Amino acid sequence: MKKIYVIGAGINGMSAAVQLAEHFQNKNVQVTVMADKLTPFTLSDLVAGLWSPYLMGNTDPDKIIQWSKGTHKFFHELWINGLAGESGVTMSPVIGLSVEDPRSCPSWKDIPFGFRELTADEVEKYSNEHGRNYLSGYQFVSFCCQPKKMLPYLTKRFLKAGGKFEQRKIVNLEDVTEADLIINCTGLGGKFLGDDQLHPIRGQVTRVKAPWMNGVIIDNSDDGNYIIPNDDSVVLGGTHQVDDYNLNVSLPDHDFINAGCQRMVKSLVNAEMVINGVGLRPGRNSVRLETEYRGSGKTPIIHNVGHGGSGVTLSWGCGTEVLERAIDVMNTTAKL
Numbered sequence: 001m002k003k004i005y006v007i008g009a010g011i012n013g014m015s016a017a018v019q020l021a022e023h024f025q026n027k028n029v030q031v032t033v034m035a036d037k038l039t040p041f042t043l044s045d046l047v048a049g050l051w052s053p054y055l056m057g058n059t060d061p062d063k064i065i066q067w068s069k070g071t072h073k074f075f076h077e078l079w080i081n082g083l084a085g086e087s088g089v090t091m092s093p094v095i096g097l098s099v100e101d102p103r104s105c106p107s108w109k110d111i112p113f114g115f116r117e118l119t120a121d122e123v124e125k126y127s128n129e130h131g132r133n134y135l136s137g138y139q140f141v142s143f144c145c146q147p148k149k150m151l152p153y154l155t156k157r158f159l160k161a162g163g164k165f166e167q168r169k170i171v172n173l174e175d176v177t178e179a180d181l182i183i184n185c186t187g188l189g190g191k192f193l194g195d196d197q198l199h200p201i202r203g204q205v206t207r208v209k210a211p212w213m214n215g216v217i218i219d220n221s222d223d224g225n226y227i228i229p230n231d232d233s234v235v236l237g238g239t240h241q242v243d244d245y246n247l248n249v250s251l252p253d254h255d256f257i258n259a260g261c262q263r264m265v266k267s268l269v270n271a272e273m274v275i276n277g278v279g280l281r282p283g284r285n286s287v288r289l290e291t292e293y294r295g296s297g298k299t300p301i302i303h304n305v306g307h308g309g310s311g312v313t314l315s316w317g318c319g320t321e322v323l324e325r326a327i328d329v330m331n332t333t334a335k336l
C-alpha cells in the first residue's frame, strides 16, 4: 500500500486531505494527516473566513483566480446542497471601501456574485456614515466559511473516505520516512522546516455578539477596520503587522479595533464582547504550490503554504491542484 502524508490540519491541510482521500479511496493508497495541532487549536479556527482574496504578496493573478474560483464553487455547492449550516458557510453582502487613490477593480471581480463599483454618490454616503474620506468602493455578495465549523465537517468526510490522523510534531519534512509522498500544509510552521520566505503577518481581532449585523464592511485602506459576521458572532478587525510574532492581545490594538468599527457602525457600541484573538498569518512573497523531490531518496513533496490573508479563500482550489499534482507523482513513481 502506498502512503501519502499531509502535514498540517488547518484549512489547507484538511481541504487537500479530503480531496486526496476521496480520490484514492479503494486504490491501495492510505492518506494520513499528521499535525501537532488539530481543530479547534489551529490558526484557521480563529478566523471569520470571508471569501475575498487579500494579502498574498506577488502571487500570480491567474493562480489567484484559479484557486479562489475553485473554493468559491465548493462553498456554493455546499450552499445549494443543504450543507451550509453544518459546514459553517454563510452568504453575505460585502462593501469594500478605501481612502486611498481609486483602486482598479480586483482581477477576481467576476468570481463572486454581483460585483460592481460604487458610484461617487454611494462612496460619499458611506464617507458621511463612517466618518472617513473614502475615494473608492465596490460591493458584491460573498461567502464566509467559518473554519471552526468547516474543519469538523472536513474531518468527518476525511474519516469516511478512510483517512487517518497522527498527532505529531516534525522537525524535518524528510523525517516522515514512511511516506511515498508528503504534502506540506504547515502554514507559518513551514518557516521552521526550511522555507525562509515565510513570515508572520500578525492579526488581532475581537469577536462580539451583534445579531443585527449581517453584512460585511471592509475598509481596505492601510489603516482600515473590518466587520465580518459569522452565524453565531461577528468578527471585528483588525491588524496586519508584518514580522510581528506577538501572540498576546494588545490593548492599543483592541482600542483601535473597537473605535474604528464603532465609528463605522455605531450600534456596535452595544455589542457584547465574546473574546479577543491573535493569529499569525503565513505571509510569503507568493503562495508556494509546487512539487519538489528532496533528499537522497528523492521523496516527492508537494508544498502548499504561504496563503497570507487568504488561506480560507484559496483552500479548496489549492487542494484541487494538490490532488492533480499527487496523481501525477503517483503515476510517475508507479512507472519507476
Ligand SMILES: Cc1cc2nc3c(=O)[nH]c(=O)nc-3n(C[C@H](O)[C@H](O)[C@H](O)COP(=O)(O)OP(=O)(O)OC[C@H]3O[C@@H](n4cnc5c(N)ncnc54)[C@H](O)[C@@H]3O)c2cc1C
Pocket (backbone or CB within 6 Å): 007, 008, 009, 010, 011, 012, 013, 034, 035, 036, 037, 038, 042, 043, 044, 045, 047, 048, 049, 050, 051, 052, 168, 169, 170, 171, 185, 186, 187, 188, 189, 190, 193, 202, 203, 204, 205, 238, 278, 279, 280, 281, 282, 305, 306, 307, 308, 309, 310, 311, 312, 313, 314
Ligand atoms: C486575524 C486573521 C483573520 C483572517 N481572516 C481571513 C479571512 O477572512 N479569509 C481568509 O481567506 N483568510 C483569512 N485569514 C488567513 C487564514 O487564516 C490563513 O491563511 C489560514 O488559516 C492558513 O491556513 P493553513 O492551513 O495554511 O495553516 P494553519 O491553519 O496555521 O495550519 C497549519 C497546520 O500545520 C501544523 N504544523 C505546522 N508545523 C508543524 C510541524 N512542524 N509538525 C507538525 N505539524 C505542523 C499545525 O499544527 C496546523 O495543524 C486570516 C488570518 C488572521 C490571522
